[in-house]
Amino acid sequence: MTSPGEQAACGEILHRHGLKNTPARRQVLRLLREGGVLTADDIGERLRDEGRTPDPSTLYRILDLFTARGLAERHYLPDLRKYGFSLKAAGHRHRLICVRCRRVVEIDRCPLEAFEKELRETTRFAITGHNLEWYGLCPDCQAAEARRAESPPDKSGPDGKAQ
Amino acid sequence: MTSPGEQAACGEILHRHGLKNTPARRQVLRLLREGGVLTADDIGERLRDEGRTPDPSTLYRILDLFTARGLAERHYLPDLRKYGFSLKAAGHRHRLICVRCRRVVEIDRCPLEAFEKELRETTRFAITGHNLEWYGLCPDCQAAEARRAESPPDKSGPDGKAQ
């Protein structure tokens, strides 16, 4: 799963960002590079599956560091009540997230620029940023949802998919 | 501060929503009616200033109830890492929030409808909702900010700004 090439690539990226090249950091970076949005917990779980036993505090420290250095970005996932982290890719400012399987579609066009300019003018606010995410069900999960429609009535509410 | 008229109005609103008219609920509703976005903590603090000693669990229960009944709505405030509550006003789906003084400008027009339709078609997602808020400094806070520009450098770091 972890090719030597990938390992080297991660090490190199860390160096380029002036960060020590440690095993934990390489692993976290590698997982993030697979794409998508991961919570600290997701990362811990995946590493545990690989036989590693990372401490949550270490993961948070690494993720905070990546975020501070502009390597990753963090955004709150209201459905899960925790933070998700993803590699920061220029131009990808917004996401469409499947609330079930967490699949992510990157939206590289921001439909708000014109509107925001107008807002700036009408309100005289110095707008520092905005927060925009879409939530929904991806096609696969819609199918799965339909299939389970007749099955056991679920108690946990339809939000489902905590992890 | 709390006019009898206001009290009565709150009681009446509670009744209209099929909710018991208790002192705690009237107080919470009254504060929400003053406008803006309040955290459970904000509400507790204000009530404490008035000599009341509300229990946090009660406040949360009331706010959850208001939210469930469609009287209020809840949204996460990334800067504060907690939930804010506000009265739900039809048509007011988005907000521009001053990160300093918490002043709120309601945005009654959603610039995303057309874009979202397009998104639905291109991704085949069943979009269930979106999350959109703007953050910035209101004119007053910009002035205050400029004034304190030379004053003590702040320790808390302006990193902030989720997006």
Added chain:
DNA sequence: TCTCTAAATGCAACTCGTTTGCATCTATTT
């Protein structure tokens, strides 16, 4: 008006994501 009961409240203990202090270990520099 008084009584009854479902529901609201207060309290304390708890959950869980995240953070912090500290001792130990390790990647990088010399």
Added chain:
DNA sequence: AAATAGATGCAAACGAGTTGCATTTAGAGA
């Protein structure tokens, strides 16, 4: 290879929010 800045693991703490339970109370009914 030795030195050292800083990375890690561990355990304890933090804070927003939640829950169980005993007590109180709003509102319905007699």
